[in-house]
Amino acid sequence: MGKWTETDIPGQRGRIVVITGANTGIGFETARALAARGASVVLACRNADKARAAAERIGGATEVVRLDLASLASVHAAADEIRDRHGRVDLLVNNAGVTGLSGRTEDGFEIQFGVNHLGHFALTGRLLDLLLAAPGSRVVTVSSIGHRFGRFDPGDPQAGGGAYARSKLANLLFTNALQRRLDGTDTIAVAAHPGGASTEVFRYSSPFFRVPNLLIARLFGRTPAMGALPTLRAATDPGAGGGDYFGPTGLFEIGGFPGLVAASSRAHDVELQQRLWAVSEELTGVTYPISRAAR
8 A cells, every 4th residue: 555544544433442642643633533434532631621622623422531641540540431431442542642751650650651651551451351342453552763762671661861762662562562462362452653743742852852853843744643644554454463563654764654664673572571561560550351371
């Protein structure tokens, strides 16, 4: 397939979709496109007022659940609310992310690792039985080109500099580790990255980091709608397989239409995946309802 666009999204009527951080940017565009194809979309967002305003703009069967990924209590409450409303989840898009922040989450985690990885790890684990109940369901996790710069000590993945890149590498390690656990089920784990896109994820970054990213995004015409295309392809392309990674296929994966792209070799390090998984279970207290034999 050549220039994959929103027009290539198959019908989504009857599908229940949960998207984190969907009140703005790439998350909003993902929600808008899926709702336009008939999906029932849950906007899982920290600011419920902004999410409700976004839901009104999107229209259709769009609803809101408050979710603060910097709080495990909020993650558990959001998962319980989704469970109360719906008997299954056909698609979970782990989209929300922060960069340029310092400090700790409510539970004491380094904030970028805590929000970008641990919060999504916990949410996915709490919703996994609802995903397994839905034929052909998917977990899509949004990473970044920056994952290539990610390094961490698997014994202490919150230590050292480069917190954002480390958290984005964790997103891919998580996707690959989750897919191995899902083998033999009808659910798959897929990843995506937006390339360069002008979104609010950079709003807390230093000018040294924020300005070049916004200039690159504008130079390559990467609006949030374009930035959402890799996520949308990962979420809906019938040909997508477990462990696939979608991103822009243009120069340096900054611009262009979405297709399969390659992750760094570290993202495929099975030992690193296993050690990160064990640490994530320990830190969040969340274990997955999948037999250990499937691991």
